Amino acid sequence: MDGFVPNQDAWKTVRDLKRLFGARLGYCKACPFRAECIAVVKPSQAMFDGIAGGRLWCNGLVIDALDDVSDDELAEPKLRPSCGTEAGAKSHSRNDERICPSCRQAAREMDARRQAEKPKQQEQLQLDFAGTT
Numbered sequence: 001m002d003g004f005v006p007n008q009d010a011w012k013t014v015r016d017l018k019r020l021f022g023a024r025l026g027y028c029k030a031c032p033f034r035a036e037c038i039a040v041v042k043p044s045q046a047m048f049d050g051i052a053g054g055r056l057w058c059n060g061l062v063i064d065a066l067d068d069v070s071d072d073e074l075a076e077p078k079l080r081p082s083c084g085t086e087a088g089a090k091s092h093s094r095n096d097e098r099i100c101p102s103c104r105q106a107a108r109e110m111d112a113r114r115q116a117e118k119p120k121q122q123e124q125l126q127l128d129f130a131g132t133t
């Protein structure tokens with residue numbers, strides 16, 4: 001997003017990054033999605049420069065942070081070939097990991113589909129039952 005990732009020509013040192021972006025950390029103060037933000041951006045794995053999850057990052061390392069950040073927010077989800085499917089979500093749960101955003105979305109969609117199917121299945125059961133009497 002504009003203002004959260006620096007133009008590579010605009011900075012050279014950690015001090016430049018802090019000067020340019022430190023004040024913008026305030027945007028993350030009230031944001032309820034810090035953990036999700038880190039899960040999506042994956043700053044360590046991506047060697048990210050910029051603001052994500054209430055922290056200012058340089059080359060994937062935290063160089064500044066809001067006062068109230070918690071280490072729990074830092075767990076980056078492990079990604080697998082099955083990510084983005086319900087099976088991927090189950091793999092995360094089996095391995096006691098944070099579920100990645102695409103698996104969470106897939107699990108939500110499957111739940112919604114099952115909920116939508118329920119009335120149809122009940123209707124079919126009633127029709128089957130009526131047919132036997």
Ligand code: SF4
Nearest residue numbers: 028031034037053054
């Ligand atoms: S935590 Fe992430 S999504 Fe929330 S304001 Fe900060 S950069 Fe934006």
Ligand SMILES: [Zn+2]
Nearest residue numbers: 083088100103
């Ligand atoms: Zn996943």
